[in-house]
Amino acid sequence: MITSNELLRGTLRTIVLKLLYEYGRMYGYEITQRVKELSGGEIQLTFGALYPTLHKLEKEGVLTTTSEVVDHRSRKYYELTKVGEATASTKIEEYFAFIGNMDKIMSAQSKIA
């Protein structure tokens, strides 16, 4: 299980934005569960990283929050703003571009079989 793989560094914002872009409003716990589920249990976000990131994105105007009480437990839903949707869209594109470039490096071969 990848919890603190160094490669996870730098991907948190991108993951959060992608999920909110795709699924609409979500709450923090839900985001961690969705990531776990989608990755077949391999990627597990930590709350200590997630919440500060969500709060930062809110402060930046990328997302807005609405609180609800469900089953006597409070939930805080996060949703992309209009600006946030554009941000997410850009980040998603940047992700695929970056992976394409990384792939060129990580698939490089000096010795041809």
Next chain:
Amino acid sequence: MITSNELLRGTLRTIVLKLLYEYGRMYGYEITQRVKELSGGEIQLTFGALYPTLHKLEKEGVLTTTSEVVDHRSRKYYELTKVGEATASTKIEEYFAFIGNMDKIMSAQSKIA
């Protein structure tokens, strides 16, 4: 050009190990140039991140150094140790596994067209 894309965070060790694994001994400047070349100019490593990483890997016994003077300029070559080769091999596998998992997240779709 991706110089300080946040996605680059956490990939430096992996990139360095991959290049040394594939090309054998290289010097710091050469690593930055190879990365730039392989990525079509899109990924540019910074020295402030590269050298501390190389020194740390040396300290960990992952690589060894040999200094040479070429054209009156000193070069410090880095080479994987036997332990380092195993480390690199593992890291390379981990990279592809991680990307596979990220892909599941980044390709998720809620709305089927």
Next chain:
DNA sequence: TTTGAATATATAATTTTCTTATATATGATT
């Protein structure tokens, strides 16, 4: 001839980001 670009390594200060630990609280299961 001197200025700038390319080559080459390195460190220090600061900032950003993440990990780990901790706190709080409810509901369901054992």
Next chain:
DNA sequence: AATCATATATAAGAAAATTATATATTCAAA
């Protein structure tokens, strides 16, 4: 009664990266 799952959050510390700076040589152009 205890533990697991659900739910949010912060604080201390560590790790990693950015930005700035320093040093020095070679080569080409102005």
